[in-house]
Amino acid sequence: MYLRLCNTDDVPAGSMKKFYLRGQEFLVVNLNGQFHCLDGRCTHAGAPLAEGSLDEEVLTCPWHYSRFKITDGSVINGPAKKPLNVYRYEIKDGQLLLELKTKTSFYTL
Numbered sequence: 001m002y003l004r005l006c007n008t009d010d011v012p013a014g015s016m017k018k019f020y021l022r023g024q025e026f027l028v029v030n031l032n033g034q035f036h037c038l039d040g041r042c043t044h045a046g047a048p049l050a051e052g053s054l055d056e057e058v059l060t061c062p063w064h065y066s067r068f069k070i071t072d073g074s075v076i077n078g079p080a081k082k083p084l085n086v087y088r089y090e091i092k093d094g095q096l097l098l099e100l101k102t103k104t105s106f107y108t109l
């Protein structure tokens with residue numbers, strides 16, 4: 001299921017911004033025109049990652065400076081140990097639609 005998260009022009013190239021969908025916070029990064037959608041909160045202690053810093057593909061958490069690779073959510077260095085979830089999306093008519101897994105598909109596995 002794909003749901004609208006934001007408009008693509010809400011996140012200019014080289015920037016990142018947080019959005020909420022169904023009570024969950026997501027981070028959208030626009031790296032040279034390529035979008036990346038990740039969890040909005042750090043896996044270490046829940047810092048808002050939109051307040052962190054971005055250096056090309058590397059996102060640094062604002063609280064304890066864990067660094068994540070935005071292309072796959074992996075941890076470059078801690079204290080965080082768990083990677084960020086990376087979400088699939090589609091772009092349609094200037095809107096970024098996020099793929100959300102439904103509980104229904106979870107129960108049918």
Ligand code: FES
Nearest residue numbers: 042044045061064
């Ligand atoms: S909350 Fe992100 S490194 Fe601690």
